[in-house]
Amino acid sequence: MTILIPILGDQLSHDLASLQGVAKGDAVILLMEVADETTYVRHHKRKIALIFSAMRHFADELCAAGWSVEYVALDDPANTGSFSGEVARAIERHRPRAIRIVEPGEWRVRRMIDGWAERFGLPVEMLIDDRFVCGILEFQTWAQARSELVMEYFYREMRRKTGLLMTADGKPEGGQWNFDKDNRAPPKRGLNYPEPLHFAPDATTEAVMALVVERFAGHFGRLEKFALPVTAAQARSALAHFVATALPDFGTYQDAMVTGQDWLYHSWLSPALNLGLLTPLEVAQAAADAYAAGTVPLNAAEGFIRQVIGWREYVRGYYWLEMPDVASANALDATRPLPEFYWSGDTPMLCLAEAVRNTRDNAYAHHIQRLMVLGNFAMLAGVRPQEVADWFLVVYADAYEWVELPNVIGMSQHADGGRLATKPYAGGGAYIDRMSDHCAKCRYDVKKKVGPDACPFNALYWDFLARHEARFGRNRRMANMYATWNRMQPEVRDAYRASARMFLATLEPAADGWARGAG
Ligand code: FAD
Ligand code: DLZ
Ligand code: SF4
Secondary structure, X not given: OOEEEEOOOOOOOXXXXXXXXXXXXXXXXXXXXXXXXHHOOOOOHHHHXXXXXXXXXXXXXXXXXXOEEEEEOOOOOOOOOOHHHXXXXXXXXXXXXXXXXXXXXXXXXXHHHHOHHHHHOOOEEEEOOOXXXXXXXXXXXXXXXXXXXXHHHHHHHHHHHHOOOEOOOOOEHXXXXXXXXXXXXXXXXXXXOOOOOOXXXXXXXXHHHHHHHHHOOOOOOOOOOOOOOOOHHHHHHHHHHHHHHOHHHHOOOOOOEEOOEOOOOOOOOHHHHHHOOOOHHHHHHHXXXXXXXXXXXXXXXXXXHHHHHHHHHHHHHHHHHHOOHHHHOOOOOOOEOOEOHHHHOOOOOHHHHHHHHHHHHHOOOOHHHHHHHHXXXXXXXXXXXXXXXXXXXXXXXXXXXXXXXXXXXXXXXXXXXXXXXOOOOOOOHHHHXXXXXXXXXXXXXXXXXXXXXXXXXXXXXXXXXXXXXXXXXXXXXXXXXXXXXXXXXXXXXHHHHHHHHHHHHOOOEOOXXXXXXXX
């Protein structure tokens, strides 16, 4: 009797824990394309193509390495459409003595797997996902010892733990943990933005793209010009290319936005990282090595490593600490439906139109587009956080609930009441104007405060602060903004609020069925 090893679509790593310490002749590996996973939210076409292509390549590589692999394709007539259904069928075929699986990334799937031992009458060994730097229990122990979660302190622990950018005597490289003061410059004219490495689809990817066109035509997003890495070897080339061409300027222009420039100096590595084609440690190590070799400045290497072993690990720990309640959190009582333009991109607000275009074309938008444009607008407008979260889960090639939900509910919508971040990431038009070239080309005037031609972010920002004064008025980090608000003449404040009301009344709610629904 053999061991059954199901490998989920975001567990595509050759050194996955479930493959360790097992004789190849004693195991059957199961990979499953299932309808439930493609439609529990109606993922972007590009995301489905990416996951299926990477799964198929990974299965081929495992076979070539001598493993016995069963691959259930989506269009297999016997496909039951769910993980549990496919595991049940594999048990019928192989009569295994046990199931061995790495803990899944999502709460929903974990609950499903928790039921397998009883359902199938077999031992189920669930292994820790050791591709992360910080284990789930380790994060819980760290969090329990604190009254407040602060990412910066967690990040320092991760630096100590990994030794990345640490001196021999245990001090942070360069004498500081954080070089943010050197980062976040506005974009300058005349900068050259490096193109990320593009990977032309091979026959496997083309077959998957044809399947996606046939089965998921009604899903959001463009599939044309698919260029993402779908194997570990391609992902490593993409990493090396990023380190050589974009990382040196990553820190400085981390928060910049430029019309028509979809990646700037960002890595575009999150899809490969979240599938398991790269590990966070190898990605962070590559940046540290480039710093040690003198090809990348410290502010860039540190800024990048902080995202990977700081933020990425922190949000994952937060997810498992706060689930399931955080999924329905709505601390700011936001009730507005998601505006239609999040799907159509049809808005005269150029910053938003650009972010939606990038999202539709590439299943990508960089962090500041997600946080300070798309997320910020939804929070200021009072959109129901669960609709915002569904949108973010659908549209990005890197979106899995463990990483998407904390970023949406916690970081961008402040719907968790400040558990993840002590202050809401709210900003008016001036912030977007400083960090981008959008406003100069926009139909709205960023300098105007109220009225039909004024940048809507301006009135929405003050209206948001006014609506939530009871909650944020005593927040020390927001004291300056409330002091400014309270210094304004009552008629000025009224004009802001009326302008916000008039703008909000023009928002068209999204049609049902884009994020969830049949097919
Ligand atoms: P880079 O800017 O090159 O950063 C390097 C790496 O750092 C990323 O690849 C990513 O792995 C990691 N990273 C950076 N910031 C974060 C963060 N806040 N949380 C987790 N990892 C981070 N990231 C996802 O991977 N999946 C998501 O579904 C997702 N949803 C988001 C939703 C919102 C509202 C916001 C504000 C952020 C979200 N992020 C998400 C985080 C971040 O925006 C993306 O990781 C990043 O834009 C991916 O592009 P990149 O690889 O070019 O990143
Ligand atoms: C996102 C996704 C999609 C679209 N399809 C599949 C699939 O058919 N088979 C699979 O194994 N995984 C898929 N995934 C990723 C899973 O949703 C992910 O592995 C779980 O949510 C656990 O994080
Ligand atoms: Fe966005 Fe306002 Fe600037 Fe237009 S003026 S691009 S809406 S911030």
